[in-house]
Amino acid sequence: MHASTTTAVSEGAFASLFQELHDPAFLVDRVDGSFLAANQAAARLLGYSLDDLATLSPSDLHPHELPRLKAFLREVTTHGRWQDDNLTCRCRDGSFVPAEARATTLHVEGRDCILIQLRDLRGQKLAEVGQSVRKLSHDLRNAMTTAQLLADRLAENDDAQVRKSADVIARSLERAITMCQQTIDAGQIASEAPCRERFLLADVVDEVTATMVMPSGLGTQVVMDDADEDATVLDADFDQIYRILLNLVRNAAEAGAQTVRIYGAREDGRAILTITDDGPGLPDSIRENLNREKPDLSEGSSGLGLMICCELAARHGGAMSVMDSGPKGSRFRVTIPDAADAV
CATH class of the missing domain: 3.30.450.20 (PAS domain)
Structure with a gap:
């Protein structure tokens, strides 16, 4: 001027x-x-x-x-x-x-x-994105419902291994359909409170293993270690703990890890999970973000799965942190307090 x-x-x-x-x-x-x-x-x-x-x-x-x-x-x-x-x-x-x-x-x-x-127009553009997400989620839900019906048919197969695989497929589809419905209802993935139940860590690890490891044994191997002879109990949302472990195992596998070890223990009214892989380690930027008090979930695909793990742990009043990460692998610590001890 x-x-x-x-x-x-x-x-x-x-x-x-x-x-x-x-x-x-x-x-x-x-x-x-x-x-x-x-x-x-x-x-x-x-x-x-x-x-x-x-x-x-x-x-x-x-x-x-x-x-x-x-x-x-x-x-x-x-x-x-x-x-x-x-x-x-x-x-x-x-x-x-x-x-x-x-x-x-x-x-x-x-x-x-x-x-x-x-x-x-930013608000209008976001509303348009939300509408598109709801439409996509609606169509995905319909497609997965069809897949769920086919999984139900497989559950009647004479082969026990096929029936077991069909059960895992059905539960995975049910989780996906639920998330799609939440997206349709809210325009975004809802930050739902955990639906707590008591279950063994071994049970959720078995489901992650069934999801990730091929019947032939090819691919990243998931090894369960437990301080209490396979008896570490969690008071948590089964599906959300499954999502945490699945994200960690899948990220390690995609980075080239051959083995992921999951160790569970209980201490002072909480479950402590340690997840170790032999992958190449995390970039410094992702590691720093995860160790913030409030990880930034807006950083796109770079570390997004890990940041979602942090959010899921926080919903339980717990936390996830990176204990160690380098060329020989990474080690994560997830703490899940019991309902009575959650903040």
């Missing part, structure tokens, strides 16, 4: 109205396309101060789509008003905000101007 032009919109009734606009707004010189003014809402949206914005122009906020910006300003100038919901603004931190831009021409203090108002 040029010093000689800012006075024209810094005082008077128009300036007061301009600053009180609920939506972010800019006043642009119609001739040279420079900013004449911006309101506080615009500064908040983009992370700039008004002084910062005084040194910028529309092209600084849209460097990634200059042709579209020029076409937008040209249409406003030609028709007197225009609307475009395809513009995105670059914020001070480098992130981008999708926005609907509405503009109109006007005359302020002897100067031909363009008033541009923005509407933040």
Whole structure:
């Protein structure tokens, strides 16, 4: 914004109205396309101060789509008003905000101007993503229901191994169908409270093993060690503990581990699980994130499965941490307090 032009919109009734606009707004010189003014809402949206914005122009906020910006300003100038919901603004931190831009021409203090108002579309975009997720989950649920019916047929097979495999398949499908239903109901995977029951660690490890290890014995081997002769008891949600162990075993397998050892013990009203693998170790960035008090679940696919494990343990009032990780493998510690001792 040029010093000689800012006075024209810094005082008077128009300036007061301009600053009180609920939506972010800019006043642009119609001739040279420079900013004449911006309101506080615009500064908040983009992370700039008004002084910062005084040194910028529309092209600084849209460097990634200059042709579209020029076409937008040209249409406003030609028709007197225009609307475009395809513009995105670059914020001070480098992130981008999708926005609907509405503009109109006007005359302020002897100067031909363009008033541009923005509407933040991030909430709308998230709602659209949520709707798409619900639709996808609905179709996945239907597909898995069909697979579950086929698993039920396999359960009647004469071969005992086939019947055992069919039982594991049926339970896995049931978990998946439940998660799909939660997604349909809430638009996101619900942070459901644990449905606690008492069960042996050996039982859930058997199910993880049946899921991960091929009948031929090929692939990553899961070995159960137990301080109490296969009798470590958990007071927890069976399915959520299964998800924790399955994520750890699957991640180790995908990284190239040959063996995953699961050790269980009880101490002071809680179950303590130690999961050790002989894989290549975790990247430092993932390890640091997991050992935070509140792991960041927004970091995408990089370590997401492990971060979900942290969240599932936290739902029980427990925690998961990385005890050791290096070229010779990783060791995780999962603590699950009994219901009476959970925070």
